[in-house]
Amino acid sequence: MNELYLIPDFDRIEDSVRLSQLYGSHFEYNDFFIPSLLDDEGWVKKRIDFYKNLDRDRTRDILHGAFLDVTVHSEDKRIRDVSAFRIRQSMDIAAELGIRGVVFHTNQIPNFKTPGYIQHWVDSNKAFWMMLLYEYPTLEIFIENMFDEDPDMLRRLAVEMQEQERFGICFDYAHASVFGQNIDQWADRLLPFTKHIHINDNDLNVDMHLSIGKGEIDWLQFNKLIKRSHTDSSVLIEVNGLQKQEESLRYMKEYGIYPFLSN
DSSP: OOOEEEOOOGGGHHHHHHHHHHHTOEEEEOSSOOHHHHTOHHHHHHHHHHHHTSSSOOTTOEEEOOOTTOOTTOSOHHHHHHHHHHHHHHHHHHHHHTOSEEEEEOOOOTTOOOHHHHHHHHHHHHHHHHHHHHHOTTOEEEEEOSSOSSSHHHHHHHHHTTTOTTEEEEEEHHHHHHHOSOHHHHHHHHGGGEEEEEEOBOOSSSOOOBOTTSSSOOHHHHHHHHHHHTOOOEEEEOOOSHHHHHHHHHHHHHHTOTTSOOO
16 A cells, blocks of 8 residues: 555544554644744744654654745745744754655635746746755655646646656645636646545535535546556545544445555
């Protein structure tokens, strides 16, 4: 089975560790993206130490990095500087944890399709993430679609960065199902460059983060698209709480949903 990820439940960490051991999964930490918490150095250190003291291997874990108001492609230098500061905080935390990599968002402006904006977004992001890869030689970087209405800008960045082995797309299938339109097109254009996938369920209108199988996403179609792409991407079941994680895992095993892909 390809690599599986779960979000650790800090308040029930022993149960989270047991569940991850049962399914051979890794952790994707969702603790470290709130700006007010990132500003509390004592809290950050305690939370890092907490995870480092768990009796488990962290080397394949992933961190969800800062994304609120983060805009590395801004025309405003002060906004770029603050965005870079938050991103480096995320990278520093990941380096201290000794994990695989960090997920960030595209944070592009939806509906802003002028050629100048698109080219500036691609060029600015390429320059920034190339610099970060050089600064943090042990970490991977994954860029996730959020409110993107189509996959084109993210694909253009991925094409520009395809020679960088530690850079890839985090394809959020649930986001694409809500904010995009033709999910087949999304998959065909992004999966060749995808190294990590986020999945959860929704009603195809709102990003609800339901348990897999509790919404309207067609998971057999998801399987078909995965098989067609021949991807070996890792997968995060992006739901919070052990109950929703267990519900999702049972459904995915029963129906052979990737990465529990049936032949």
